[in-house]
Amino acid sequence: SAVISQKPSRDICQRGTSLTIQCQVDSQVTMMFWYRQQPGQSLTLIATANQGSEATYESGFVIDKFPISRPNLTFSTLTVSNMSPEDSSIYLCSVEDLGNEQYFGPGTRLTVT
Amino acid sequence: DQQVKQNSPSLSVQEGRISILNCDYTNSMFDYFLWYKKYPAEGPTFLISISSIKDKNEDGRFTVFLNKSAKHLSLHIVPSQPGDSAVYFCAAGKDTDKLIFGTGTRLQVFP
Numbered sequence: 181s182a183v184i185s186q187k188p189s190r191d192i193c194q195r196g197t198s199l200t201i202q203c204q205v206d207s208q209v210t211m212m213f214w215y216r217q218q219p220g221q222s223l224t225l226i227a228t229a230n231q232g233s234e235a236t237y238e239s240g241f242v243i244d245k246f247p248i249s250r251p252n253l254t255f256s257t258l259t260v261s262n263m264s265p266e267d268s269s270i271y272l273c274s275v276e277d278l279g280n281e282q283y284f285g286p287g288t289r290l291t292v293t
Numbered sequence: 294d295q296q297v298k299q300n301s302p303s304l305s306v307q308e309g310r311i312s313i314l315n316c317d318y319t320n321s322m323f324d325y326f327l328w329y330k331k332y333p334a335e336g337p338t339f340l341i342s343i344s345s346i347k348d349k350n351e352d353g354r355f356t357v358f359l360n361k362s363a364k365h366l367s368l369h370i371v372p373s374q375p376g377d378s379a380v381y382f383c384a385a386g387k388d389t390d391k392l393i394f395g396t397g398t399r400l401q402v403f404p
Contacts, residue, residue, distance in 0.1 A: 184336070213391075221396065222297075222382070222394045222395055222396040222397060223337070223382065223384075223394040224394075225391050225392070228391065238391070272336050272337070274336075281339055281342075282327070282339060282392065283339065284329075284336030284337045284338070285336050286335055286336045287335070287336050
C-alpha cells in the first residue's frame with residue numbers, strides 16, 4: 181500500500197491568483213495522477229505525471245493552466261493558475277503501485293472567490 | 294459522453310440488510326473494474342476490483358458482480374453497517390490505461 185499526503189488540505193483563493201498543491205508519497209512510485217472532483221460531479225483525471233518526463237494531460241486540460249512537476253519518485257506538485265470560481269473543486273493526487281492498485285491522497289479543497 | 298454511469302445518486306438501506314450499488318458502462322474494451330468508497334473530506338479508498346475474465350469477486354461483506362453482456366456491474370454489501378455510509382464510485386479501465394469514474398452513489402445505512 182501507499183500513504184499519500186497533500187498540502188494544503190484546503191484553501192480559499194482570490195480570482196486570478198495561483199495555488200500549488202503538493203503531493204508526497206511514502207514510497208517510490210512510477211505513476212502519479214492528478215484528479216479533480218467538482219461539486220456534484222465524478223472524479224476527472226487531469227493528467228498523468230511520470231518522473232523524468234512531461235506530464236500527459238487529458239482532453240480539456242492544458243499545461244499552462246495546470247502545470248505539474250514531478251522531480252522524483254515520491255513527490256509531485258500541481259499548480260492551478262489564474263484561478264476562476266469554476267476551478268473550485270477538490271483536487272486529488274493518486275498513485276498506482278506495482279500491483280496496479282490505485283491509492284488516493286486526502287484531497288485539497290479549493291474555493292475560488 | 295459518459296462511459297461509466299451510476300444512475301442512482303443515492304441509496305438508503307437499513308442496517309443488516311443488503312446494499313446493492315449499480316454501475317453501467319458503454320466501452321466493451323474495458324477489462325477491469327473497481328469500486329471505491331469515499332468519506333467526506335477524505336480521498337477515495339479502494340474497495341474491491343474485478344477483471345473481465347471473472348463474473349464475481351468476493352471479499353468479506355463485499356461482492357462485485359460483472360455482467361459483460363449487459364455491460365453492468367454491481368456491488369453487494371451484506372450485511373450493511375452504519376460505517377458503510379459513504380459515497381461509492383465505480384471505475385473502469387483498459388490494461389493500465391486511465392480509470393474512468395462514475396458519478397458516485399451516496400449510500401446511507403440507517404439503524
